[in-house]
Amino acid sequence: MKAKKERGGTPIRGLLPLVALLVIWELVGDPASPYFPPPSTWIDGIQPLIDADKLLPAIGQTSLTFVLGLAIATALGAIVGTLVGASRSVDRALSPSLEFLRALPAASLVPVAALVLGYTTQMKLVVVVLPATWPILLTCRTARRTLSPVLLDTPRTLGLSTWHRTTKILTPALTPAVLLGVRVAAPLALIITLLVEIVTRVNGLGAALGAAQAGFLSAQVYGLLTIAGILGFAVNWIVTRAETSVSRRMRGTV
Amino acid sequence: MTPTISCTDLEVTLPGASGAVNILAGVNLSVAKAEFVSILGTSGSGKTTLLRVLGGLLPATGGEVRCDGTPIQGPPDGVVTVFQDYAHSLLPWRTVRRNVALGIEARLGRAERDERVDEALTMVGLLERADEYPWRLSGGMQQRVQIARALATRPRVLLMDEPFGALDAMTKASLQDQLQQVQSLTETTIVFVTHDVEEAVYLSDRLVVLNGSPADIGLTLDIPLPRPRHQISTKERADYLELRHRVYEALGHTVGEPARG
Amino acid sequence: MARRINVLGAAVFVLALGLWELLVRTSILDFAYLPPPTVVAQGLGELVSSGELGEALGHTLFAALSGWALxxxxxxxAGSVLGLVRPVWMYSMASLEALRALPIVAFVPVAVLLFGFSVQTEIMVAFYAALWPILLNTISGMRTEPRMLESxxxxxxxxxxxxxxxRLPGATAMIVVGLRLGLSVSLVLTLVAEMVGxxxxxxFLLVEKGQALQPGQMFAAVFVIGVTGIILNALVMGAARLAFRGQMASSGEVSS
Structure with a gap:
């Protein structure tokens, strides 16, 4: 968090209003309130989940779906994006279909996927992969399209094989674009993971959140919301750092 | 003797914004071993296209391109193109040394590779900058890295596409002299594309002028100036000035009249 | 640039639908509840004629657009104040960044908790979802280039x-981008609120048709949702282009 502040230039003192809000909430809030239980009750709220050994597995299931979904989306987006970006005619052939698929909101896919594939972890993955693929596919397509022709001619004139052309030139040249896409896709994938879990209650943090809300356990809802927030913050921080450091190396701008 | 690289009745048609455009028609050129031939023309005259076809980067629409007597399909072994756009040709994620090794690292063992890289970098005078990244070097140095990368493959033919076109006059002159030295050392055949008349006359054994649309070879001129050539004394010779005069005329300039094109 | 009709792309789209139909009909794609496109089209007809679709669409649009407008x-x-008044920005931006990291969907259960199973829940969720892109884009839009201020x-x-x-004309393009993003997320989050709240x-139509094992109608509803998103986006863009012709060009938004 400190590094983020240094780079983004957002002063830390800006956290004051949030801290003040939480303190006032704590002081004024009624511990018995069904709507706004003060922060100190949140830990008690999630204590039953910890005692029943449910919290860590839930975080694990959410993280697993998220990581796998993002990994599949990255591979898919990078490959399709590169192919579409390499050829104008492939682009023209596929883009209307891709545009239509992109317009389908992830939320509307959840009930459909649940009906067709059942309430399973595979279903969760499918729903996460589809929307998370777009940002990666789009940045990769643009990057491939704007790649300098000289960069593509260089390995040819030096007699590199197709395999080496792909691994030594194309892959490193497109890596920054893929990571830029991942940076946008990662928070999205986390949101969609939680969304599927909230709607279908299959497993994971979102399912716990939905169950807590259904049982009117308001302190537990706020506690789980905080955990989801920490997860979101961690994901953002990791992908942003990875993207900037790798791009710097690959693009040669320090 | 078979020419090192040659084309006969070469024709190239490229897809343009409004239909196909005929760029080259009936181009005949043959370059002997260790010869330095310049292709001269105004911008858009098709000289880069011709070079790309000779380098196997672009297929010919008609006619034939041969390297050492065999028709070429794709870039032939031992024929390396050096591009004008050095900034996009060097890989920013590799050091100078690893950039130079790019063409040979898959074929040679470590020891021989290092030896060749050092040799090539020495020839262009950049051995002491080997471990830096190319984007930390000046434009002239970056172009020298690209030349070293081509030299490391020990090419028989070097195809150079306006290699000094983006550089300032001083850097350009010193790179021209370095290129002369390298050629006398390695006896590489060089085909050199440029729009700079002085550069073409100064460097070449022979130069050809491309003109017309579609373009073909309008003028072929032998340059019998003695070697080694020198930036000052060679350019003051009467025969140099005479040759220069004839090339300008072939490009459409007339004495006492502003240029036409 | 005049846009030519992409015949190839349309053909591929139709071909994909045909392939889908064929694979389902021949049971090569064998899922119990995967309808072929013809059944989806039939489902669409049923939804329209029964009046369910019009009512559901109206409700969702009302909730999403109310939240978005608020x-x-x-x-x-708020974005203008934060973008223009430096001390306010300094003493609150980090709080906003911390709050923004909270995944928006995780707020849906909280909204259901607070507002119950009501249309207010939907509007609040749509409001909260759309607020972020609009707020953040306005803040960065208001940070005008110093050179323009010098002039x-x-x-x-x-x-x-x-x-x-x-300042305001300079920020217009960014604000419009924020409004577009906000509209699409508010639509998505309204749908979520309807599914769980x-x-x-x-x-809810989606969930209901799923429980009633009516995959044709369900896919038809998904199709309608997709088309609605495209139309809303086009409307915002068209309105913005009409209203602020000059400013939009500055961000290159016009070409997209």
Whole structure:
């Protein structure tokens, strides 16, 4: 968090209003309130989940779906994006279909996927992969399209094989674009993971959140919301750092 | 003797914004071993296209391109193109040394590779900058890295596409002299594309002028100036000035009249 | 540039639908509840004629657009203050960044907790979802390039004139981007709120048709949702282009 502040230039003192809000909430809030239980009750709220050994597995299931979904989306987006970006005619052939698929909101896919594939972890993955693929596919397509022709001619004139052309030139040249896409896709994938879990209650943090809300356990809802927030913050921080450091190396701008 | 690289009745048609455009028609050129031939023309005259076809980067629409007597399909072994756009040709994620090794690292063992890289970098005078990244070097140095990368493959033919076109006059002159030295050392055949008349006359054994649309070879001129050539004394010779005069005329300039094109 | 009709792309789209039909009909794609496109089209007809679709669409649009409109007012107002008044920005931006990291969907259960199974829940969720992109885009849009401000100083414009003639037009393109993003997320989150909270609208229609094992109607509803998103996006873009022709060009938004 400190590094983020240094780079983004957002002063830390800006956290004051949030801290003040939480303190006032704590002081004024009624511990018995069904709507706004003060922060100190949140830990008690999630204590039953910890005692029943449910919290860590839930975080694990959410993280697993998220990581796998993002990994599949990255591979898919990078490959399709590169192919579409390499050829104008492939682009023209596929883009209307891709545009239509992109317009389908992830939320509307959840009930459909649940009906067709059942309430399973595979279903969760499918729903996460589809929307998370777009940002990666789009940045990769643009990057491939704007790649300098000289960069593509260089390995040819030096007699590199197709395999080496792909691994030594194309892959490193497109890596920054893929990571830029991942940076946008990662928070999205986390949101969609939680969304599927909230709607279908299959497993994971979102399912716990939905169950807590259904049982009117308001302190537990706020506690789980905080955990989801920490997860979101961690994901953002990791992908942003990875993207900037790798791009710097690959693009040669320090 | 078979020419090192040659084309006969070469024709190239490229897809343009409004239909196909005929760029080259009936181009005949043959370059002997260790010869330095310049292709001269105004911008858009098709000289880069011709070079790309000779380098196997672009297929010919008609006619034939041969390297050492065999028709070429794709870039032939031992024929390396050096591009004008050095900034996009060097890989920013590799050091100078690893950039130079790019063409040979898959074929040679470590020891021989290092030896060749050092040799090539020495020839262009950049051995002491080997471990830096190319984007930390000046434009002239970056172009020298690209030349070293081509030299490391020990090419028989070097195809150079306006290699000094983006550089300032001083850097350009010193790179021209370095290129002369390298050629006398390695006896590489060089085909050199440029729009700079002085550069073409100064460097070449022979130069050809491309003109017309579609373009073909309008003028072929032998340059019998003695070697080694020198930036000052060679350019003051009467025969140099005479040759220069004839090339300008072939490009459409007339004495006492502003240029036409 | 005049856009030519992409015949190839349309053909591929139709071909994909045909392939889908064929694979399902021949049971090569064998899922119990995967309908072929013809059944989806039939489902669409049923939804339209029964009046369910019109009612659900109206409800969802009302909730999503109300939330979005509130977010537009609040987001542009608060974003302007944050973008223009440096001390306010310094003493609150980090809080906003911390809050933004909270995944928006995780707020849906909280909203259901607070507002119950009501349309207010939907509107609040749509509002909260749309607020972020609008707010953040307004803040960065208001940070005008210093050189443009210098030209204001050279021309001796008053503070109000600088705000009205330089800052606001400069921020327009960014704000429109925020409004577009906000509209699409508010639609998505309204659907979520309908699925888990208020039983009404397109979101609930999806869940209901799923439980009633009516995959044809369900896919038809998904199709309608997709088309709605495309139309809403086009409407915002069209309106923005009409209203602020000059400013939109500056961000390259026009070409997209």
């Amino acid at each position: 977010a537009a007012l609040a987001g542009v107002a 204001g100083a050279v021309l001796r414009l008053s503070r109000a004139a600088v705000l009205w003639k330089i 208020n039983p009404a609208g397109l979101g």
